[in-house]
Amino acid sequence: MRVYNFSAGPSMLPEDVLLQVQKEMLDYDNSGMSVTEMSHRSKYFTAIVTEAEQGLRDLMNIGDDYYVLFVQGGASMQFEAVPLNLLGKNAKADYIVSGNFANKAYEEAKKYGDIRCVASSKESKYTYIPKPAKSDFTKDAAYLHITSNNTIYGTRYVKFPETDLPIVADMSSEILSRVVDVNKFSVIYAGAQKNIAPAGVTIVIAKKSLVDVDYTLPYCPTMLKWSTQAEKGSMYNTPPCFSIYVAMLVFRYLKKLGGVPAMEEINEYKAKLLYDCLDESKFFRSSVAVEDRSIMNVTFVTPSAELDAQFVAEAAKNGLVTLKGHKSVGGIRASIYNAMPVEGIKKLVGFMQKFESENK
């Protein structure tokens, strides 16, 4: 029996997509081969990677002035690729530290230049999104880096920073969950394993003008240069074919659903069900600033660590799994990415109410 899986990532995929993957596992499109077995230069895979790129372009309204790349290594690899690709002209950059991964990105970048933390919510355990004023940013910084949704803490930028700096955003845990104006960003990157595909592929959406002008640092590895993959259509070497194939299917699924606006509406509805339950409860408590609440990761606690653990264990017995909070913060976390059905949220809310009445 399938469960409702609230994992922060890798996380649920649409069941229709999994069924199609299953059906095609030994023979894709009458090729006589699995997608996992075919040359990445074959006509079959060329069609897959082409449709995947176009699918993402359509879903996010990405203009021709951006490259869309499929790379490897996850967001963590991009924590270094970002400074290595952008600090060549001026080795200065601003970072907003709104969570653990934002901090990691900041720490990695420090190796490569004069990197400034413009604002941080670390002292309050990342329960809110710092909101620096336009005048706070370094005038000649090469870019401003933000993490648009903070997976561990359950916060997100509802509005993005006002700045003239090129914005680079790690959108790993919210890409395709809400309508975003790509033109406000110079670079968007995202590991696929939350809203897109199985772990192993990372999306990079980068302004062509910024890549073509070549601001890479001299010791930037060829494989980390965005221009390397841009020139070769993400096929400089063998790409993570299976993850790209599933991404293509997920993009197809999302388009059929009505695209990102339709998905966003569903996500807002799902999040509201859960936050309403929290707000009405005198038992469960969220420490996240209300105005910065994520609609992808919802964090909360019961009155005690013991009850938190009991909640997680009993929920699992009811088919609601992976609800334990991140080890660095404890408590409970429900990651409710695109593929989490509304029914999963309703079942969770019902379970929360029952748990509260039994344990208050």
Place this chain on the structure above:
Amino acid sequence: MRVYNFSAGPSMLPEDVLLQVQKEMLDYDNSGMSVTEMSHRSKYFTAIVTEAEQGLRDLMNIGDDYYVLFVQGGASMQFEAVPLNLLGKNAKADYIVSGNFANKAYEEAKKYGDIRCVASSKESKYTYIPKPAKSDFTKDAAYLHITSNNTIYGTRYVKFPETDLPIVADMSSEILSRVVDVNKFSVIYAGAQKNIAPAGVTIVIAKKSLVDVDYTLPYCPTMLKWSTQAEKGSMYNTPPCFSIYVAMLVFRYLKKLGGVPAMEEINEYKAKLLYDCLDESKFFRSSVAVEDRSIMNVTFVTPSAELDAQFVAEAAKNGLVTLKGHKSVGGIRASIYNAMPVEGIKKLVGFMQKFESENK
């Protein structure tokens, strides 16, 4: 209908493995989730990565003095990771250039130190393996890099170089196809997409003493440091879970078959069928030095480029696909990795004989 797929990579996987993947696609081990959906920190995936590592250790007799890592980016990423991890003490290294990928590894390394090409077969279009004498190597080089099997040209080291230098070997296109004494190597790396798993995971087997002593260059990205993954059991960030899972199944399959010695015997038999056919033919011709013939990639030509193309096209109609040689050399290439069944070779040989009799 399944075909015999002679792709140089990604390439065939054992059908039994694909059937199991298909069966488990929506529910792995009664978890209620697909492997593609589960947290990499879950008990299910922890068991998978543990078995995968142990499986490779068992199959290759890898001692406790080596790390076994699952990383991302393919061999191309390791072309840079190798010098970045090893040139810290002494920025000198020797390379043997026996093919296109060996040359790429050499070219990438040149950015990072005093890199010497000790021997090359480039001038003869890589039709043989250069065999430098022990005295040819740089005495104080940090390592010697070789590519043990040359995918494009169809050559391999039957005997590995005699040297006191630590040997680093790219074994992407022959790992697990033959018995290799791991202790003769300091580092072995391999992209998985030929003999192990779907593209997206790369194996690194590295002597602990060499990793722990930390010879990394100061600007080596954290994600490319072998020590980063060694400390975290290949889970510094989300690994390419699906590819690791299939690798685990392939390792299980190989162990059941009798391990690498049994697989090597089958591979030798398969290669012999094909080379015997070539040797007996007055129509097909291989330009590879007989003593350096690969048992994984068999390259040959007909009397003309037109007949080559006709051969490839007619073979495909007979369920023998992806036989076209690499674009840099042309002709015909049959990649006959572990998962290519003996029946596939027999069918190919039968087709070659028929084609010869019809076109000579």
